[in-house]
Amino acid sequence: xxxxxxxxxxxxxxxxxxxxxxxxxxxxxxxxxxxxxxxxxxxxxxxxxxxxxxxxxxxxxxxxxxxxxxxxxxxxxxxxxxxxxxxxxxxxxxxxxxxxxxxxxxxxxxxxxxxxxxxxxxxxxxxxxxxxxxxxxxxxxxxxxxxxxxxxxxxxxxxxxxxxxxxxxxxxxxxxxxxxxxxxxxxxxxxxxxxxxxxxxxxxxxxxxxxxxxxxxxxxxxxxxxxxxxxxxxxxxxxxxxxxxxxxxxxxxxxxxxxxxxxxxxxxxxxxxxxxxxxxxxxxxxxxxxxxxxxxxxxxxxxxxxxxxxxxxxxxxxxxxxxxxxxxxxxxxxxxxxxxxxxxxxxxxxxxxxxxxxxxxxxxxxxxxxxxxxxxxxxxxxxxxx
Amino acid sequence: xxxxxxxxxxxxxxxxxxxxxxxxxxxxxxxxxxxxxxxxxxxxxxxxxxxxxxxxxxxxxxxxxxxxxxxxxxxxxxxxxxxxxxxxxxxxxxxxxxxxxxxxxxxxxxxxxxxxxxxxxxxxxxxxxxxxxxxxxxxxxxxxxxxxxxxxxxxx
Numbered sequence: 001x002x003x004x005x006x007x008x009x010x011x012x013x014x015x016x017x018x019x020x021x022x023x024x025x026x027x028x029x030x031x032x033x034x035x036x037x038x039x040x041x042x043x044x045x046x047x048x049x050x051x052x053x054x055x056x057x058x059x060x061x062x063x064x065x066x067x068x069x070x071x072x073x074x075x076x077x078x079x080x081x082x083x084x085x086x087x088x089x090x091x092x093x094x095x096x097x098x099x100x101x102x103x104x105x106x107x108x109x110x111x112x113x114x115x116x117x118x119x120x121x122x123x124x125x126x127x128x129x130x131x132x133x134x135x136x137x138x139x140x141x142x143x144x145x146x147x148x149x150x151x152x153x154x155x156x157x158x159x160x161x162x163x164x165x166x167x168x169x170x171x172x173x174x175x176x177x178x179x180x181x182x183x184x185x186x187x188x189x190x191x192x193x194x195x196x197x198x199x200x201x202x203x204x205x206x207x208x209x210x211x212x213x214x215x216x217x218x219x220x221x222x223x224x225x226x227x228x229x230x231x232x233x234x235x236x237x238x239x240x241x242x243x244x245x246x247x248x249x250x251x252x253x254x255x256x257x258x259x260x261x262x263x264x265x266x267x268x269x270x271x272x273x274x275x276x277x278x279x280x281x282x283x284x285x286x287x288x289x290x291x292x293x294x295x296x297x298x299x300x301x302x303x304x305x306x307x308x309x310x311x312x313x314x315x316x317x318x319x320x321x322x323x324x325x326x327x328x329x330x331x332x333x334x335x336x337x338x339x340x341x342x343x344x345x346x347x348x349x350x351x352x353x354x355x356x357x358x359x360x361x362x363x364x365x366x367x368x369x370x371x372x373x374x375x376x377x378x379x380x381x382x383x384x385x386x
Numbered sequence: 387x388x389x390x391x392x393x394x395x396x397x398x399x400x401x402x403x404x405x406x407x408x409x410x411x412x413x414x415x416x417x418x419x420x421x422x423x424x425x426x427x428x429x430x431x432x433x434x435x436x437x438x439x440x441x442x443x444x445x446x447x448x449x450x451x452x453x454x455x456x457x458x459x460x461x462x463x464x465x466x467x468x469x470x471x472x473x474x475x476x477x478x479x480x481x482x483x484x485x486x487x488x489x490x491x492x493x494x495x496x497x498x499x500x501x502x503x504x505x506x507x508x509x510x511x512x513x514x515x516x517x518x519x520x521x522x523x524x525x526x527x528x529x530x531x532x533x534x535x536x537x538x539x540x541x542x
Contacts, residue, residue: 123476131406133439135477136530137488137501139469146467147490154465154514198467198488244445247438247490247499251465 002101005385007224007231008350009107009217010040011343016181016212016331019117025059028213029113030071032336036109036215037073040227044073047217051096052111053082053089054335057124059115072111085128086141087239088112089214089338090283090368090376094237096218097378106220112339113213116332121209128371133245139198141285142206144246144373146198149288151252153200155303158291160200162306164191166290167205167329169315174326176316176356179340181210181331191287205287205329212333214340221384232346235363235379236267243372254289256375257367258296264379265298270363274299278361279348280322281341283369287329290314290322297365316358324348324356338368338376345380402477411440414454416528423522427457427496435497458493458500460519460539465490465499468506487512489536503535511538 012035014020020028029052037043050072056062065081068074084091089112096110122140129138137143152158168188174180186204194203224231240256243249261273270276280297284290291305299320300308308314314322323329325344328337345366347353361382368376408416411428418424428440432447436455444451470485487504502520506512518536526532 120474120476122473126476131404131477132408132412132530134501137486137503139473139482139488142471143467143469143488147465147488150467150514151465195471197471198469201467242445244441245439245498245501247501249499251490251499 003103004101005221006097006100006218006234007221008234008342008346008380009219009224009227009231010036010042011217011346012036012039012215013179013340013343014212015179016210016333018181018208018210020115020211025061025064025113025115026068026071028115028211029068029111032113032213032215033071033073033109033111036217040217042107042217042227046107047073047077047109048105048107049078049080049099050074050109050111051080051082051092051099053092054112054114055083055085055088055124057127058121058334059118073109083335084370086283086285086334086370087338087368087374087376088335089340090342090366090378091239092339093216093342093378094239094376096216097234097237100218100220103220106223108218110216110218110339111213112336114333114335115211116209116334117211130245133247138246142198142201145206145286145288146201147246148251148292149200149286152288152292155252158288158306160192160202161188162291162309163200163205163287164188165309166287167191169309170284170290170323170327170329173316173324173356174330177325177330179331180326181208181212183326183330201286201288207285207328207332210331210333212331212336214336214343216339216343216346228350230350232349233381233384235381235385236264237376237378238263239376241374246372249373252292254293254296254373254375256373257293257369257377258298260375260377261297261365264365264377268379273297274320277320277363277365279324279345279358279364280320281325281327281344281364281366282322283328283338283341283367284323285328285332285369289369294322316356321358324353324358341366341368342378345378349380349382409442411442415440416532419532420526420528423459424456425458425493426454427493429453429455436495437498438493438496438500455495457495458520460517461491461493461496461500463489463504463512463514463516463518464492465514466504466512468509468512489518491518491536502530502533505535505537508538517542
């Protein structure tokens with residue numbers, strides 16, 4: 001059990017773009033930090049510790065915890081780096097939660113960032129996989145995701161058109177989010193007519209590469225309600241890893257999100273997640289995951305994901321909107337991506353999501369996804385946990 | 387850097403400054419592949435799962451595995467994709483040979499999938515469940531390229 005209850009009291013994001021040559025990494029980080037401090041009405045002096053991360057190999061520059069201190073505000077403070085691949089952002093959130101929940105730190109600044117424009121994303125991702133057994137045929141994130149989609153389609157009969165419907169949803173939602181990189185609606189026909197990258201994934205089914213940063217401030221129950229009248233309380237966090245090599249994966253089902261969300265529901269006493277959760281910011285790097293992973297999350301029965309998507313239930317105005325921000329398909333500064341899901345879920349709970357606000361949010365779920373099919377999950381709530 | 391016989395990573399004749407260990411289990415797999423064209427897995431005595439590539443520890447049971455068992459060389463396509471977008475292979479600095487078939491092969495007797503190229507000469511035959519066999523390289527060095535690719539076989 002945590003020693004202290006923990007809440008998010010402020011968030012900040014850059015306006016994410018495909019290329020930000022006007023700033024270096026440290027300056028990009030500073031933009032997000034300044035916005036988070038302003039949002040919480042705090043100064044850097046109020047911050048007790050900094051948790052920061054990205055995927056070093058994307059920029060080819062190591063140790064952001066050290067070189068970013070001018071921009072991060074970490075000068076002469078405890079700073080720690082966490083980096084876990086695609087889940088980096090959500091792991092940062094979970095790490096920051098642990099800092100505050102332990103009772104050792106009262107106010108913690110959490111920063112995720114990436115400048116994907118500074119290198120070749122597919123090449124860099126490849127270096128995260130085993131040189132002996134994985135790399136011969138490996139082709140970056142898309143190859144594993146394509147294998148997942150093929151396996152699911154063979155088993156449950158979903159189609160490329162079903163997946164396109166998910167992409168249409170997220171790209172439409174992104175138009176409400178000024179921070180999203182891609183804000184243009186597309187049709188199902190557009191998605192299906194876009195170039196095939198790796199069967200069955202089309203260009204418009206997948207996430208872009210983005211430059212951007214996100215900062216989140218977490219505070220303990222001793223001060224959270226003094227900082228903001230509407231804190232976003234972290235009810236539970238969970239994380240699961242299962243596989244070593246891509247060939248080990250149980251393709252077509254995401255075991256890690258099933259187990260991690262199961263732990264979350266148990267901790268929070270949630271029995272019917274589809275009814276009790278009001279909004280989800282899903283780390284969904286491609287459209288098919290929007291069908292497959294909502295089944296693993298226990299929101300719908302196995303094989304019913306596509307039907308649920310077509311019903312409109314996950315659209316804005318539906319019974320369980322997914323990715324009001326536009327999600328990862330619209331914006332993907334990789335080391336920040338998981339933390340953006342967390343920040344967006346916090347905005348929903350705090351009632352600060354503006355044009356993308358879902359009404360009356362009591363519980364929000366945010367997730368992170370990475371490399372060899374691993375998962376982080378956080379549950380956010382309006383009410384202070386018991 | 388001189389090119390060594392057992393190099394895992396080579397860029398058109400040039401070695402790269404990495405020296406990865408494959409371990410005793412990996413060495414045994416590659417020796418059998420090179421010398422006898424046999425593929426080896428290792429079986430967990432607790433849960434019975436056969437792992438390819440072989441490794442020392444079953445992650446689920448967290449016990450050491452010692453029972454090597456021959457798998458394949460034939461199998462079925464567990465899942466796959468066909469890569470169509472061009473990208474630079476960081477291993478070689480050259481463009482990957484797109485389009486290419488990326489197979490996750492369930493070798494006969496194995497509980498995991500083995501990743502390798504699948505020949506896509508006839509794309510209509512590339513389906514989950516299709517029978518495949520490996521095509522071995524004539525000159526084998528004891529690495530994963532000793533198999534050139536897998537190809538779909540019919541009439542079995």
